[in-house]
Amino acid sequence: MSTYDARFKVWRGDGDGGGLEDFTVEVHDGEVVLDIIHRLQATQAPDLAVRWNCKAGKCGSCSAEINGRPRLMCMTRMSVFDPADTVTVTPMRAFPVVRDLVTDVSFNYTKAREVPSFVPPQGVAAGEYRMQQIDVDRSQEFRKCIECFLCQDTCHVVRDHEENKPAFAGPRFLMRVAELDMHPLDAAAESGLDRRRTAQDEHGLGYCNITKCCTEVCPEGIHITDNALIPLKERAADRKYDPLVWLGSRIRRRGEHTA
CATH class of the missing domain: 3.10.20.30 (Beta-grasp domain)
Incomplete structure (x- = not known):
């Protein structure tokens, strides 16, 4: 040796x-x-x-x-x-x-508690959940996270701007929001929780400028930016700016008021 x-x-x-x-x-x-x-x-x-x-x-x-x-x-x-x-x-x-x-990494545990958990579908027992394998594979990647917080550490929004911490969850927990938002059995919308709105308004999704530095340091090889943050940004933008989505929400609200 x-x-x-x-x-x-x-x-x-x-x-x-x-x-x-x-x-x-x-x-x-x-x-x-x-x-x-x-x-x-x-x-x-x-x-x-x-x-x-x-x-x-x-x-x-x-x-x-x-x-x-x-x-x-x-x-x-x-x-x-x-x-x-x-x-x-x-x-x-x-x-x-x-x-x-x-x-002291307690910041991360604070942010974890701020993300609403999975909302079970009504009328379906836990043992009766059924998903397509493609949906399992999509979210399983994010479950490989080992909570090392290296992605949080390298994200310049957290690393270089202490003042951003109250309003920004960081890539690890935006990834958690994305995982729940794409979960086919999550019934958050039915319970009145709009994960795309909360991602933008409460977890600071708009602060992320997709530099991919979080992906580069992930020891588990999770494609945080490409598979979680960018799709979540796209869905949040569709919800907020797509005129057809906006019109559909207006029609639904009008129908609720006249029912």
């Missing part, structure tokens, strides 16, 4: 401030960045704070920024770097720092 000494810069600090600290640490074949962070904890920085769990790319816990790119530390192999490179590891920039590489 070959080894070499790598140069690392790791952010140390808390919510009041901090900075990059230099380390030289041994690297072995086949290791990932999280292995190196663990070695730093074991040999040089026992108080280094880092969040992790599965080390298999499925829990989403070890999100950070490596050389400025949002990544999972457990899925970033050291072999992608030249041994002469300095590897910089910093916390996710879009969220407040708790300590070192650990950030």
Whole structure:
């Protein structure tokens, strides 16, 4: 097994401030960045704070920024770097720092609670739900999300504009709205909930300018922009601006008033 000494810069600090600290640490074949962070904890920085769990790319816990790119530390192999490179590891920039590489991601749980859940169809028991396989496949892609929040971190609407956070759910939760809106069994409309209107008016869909940066950092390869955000934007625009849709809604409302 070959080894070499790598140069690392790791952010140390808390919510009041901090900075990059230099380390030289041994690297072995086949290791990932999280292995190196663990070695730093074991040999040089026992108080280094880092969040992790599965080390298999499925829990989403070890999100950070490596050389400025949002990544999972457990899925970033050291072999992608030249041994002469300095590897910089910093916390996710879009969220407040708790300590070192650990950030407060509670913003995301707040946004998750703001998305109305699936509305079951009336008169159909849970065991009687039936869907076409194409509809299952369409929404199943979005269910692969591991809640790493890298898409939230890289989205410039959240990352660069703190003032947008109250009005913008971010790509992860707009994807959730899109999934529910395209679900053939979701009875939100029958219950009076217009998911396309709420996407625009309450979750900030209009802030998204489809740069695809969220898709680029997704460790599960979910096509967030192409398969969720763009179709949701198209449906929201149809609802708001299509004259035939507008006329149909006027006719329905008039019929309700005269019934």
